[in-house]
Amino acid sequence: MPECYAxxxxxxxxxxxxxxxxFxxxxxxxxxxxxxxxxANWARNNINGNIYVGGNNRP
Known part of the structure; x- marks a missing residue:
């Protein structure tokens, strides 16, 4: 956990x-x-949403 805190x-x-x-x-x-x-926090608050990170090939 020290790396998490840092x-x-x-x-x-x-x-x-x-x-x-x-940021x-x-x-x-x-x-x-x-x-x-x-x-994870965003997903917790947006249960029906889609998470997509990076790239151009969106599902």
Missing amino acids: EFAQYTYRYSPSGTIY SHPQGGHDDIVDSVAM
Whole structure:
């Protein structure tokens, strides 16, 4: 669990002037755990939704 805590502690966000939220981590850092938790939470709240990550070949 130490890597989980470290990843969340280093993850940051900022707002652009237009209001878009940008998420980031330090160079060389990781966001796998943070992204996984975010997608799991989204799925928990959107049971009938579809999760699609990356690429151009949408189902």
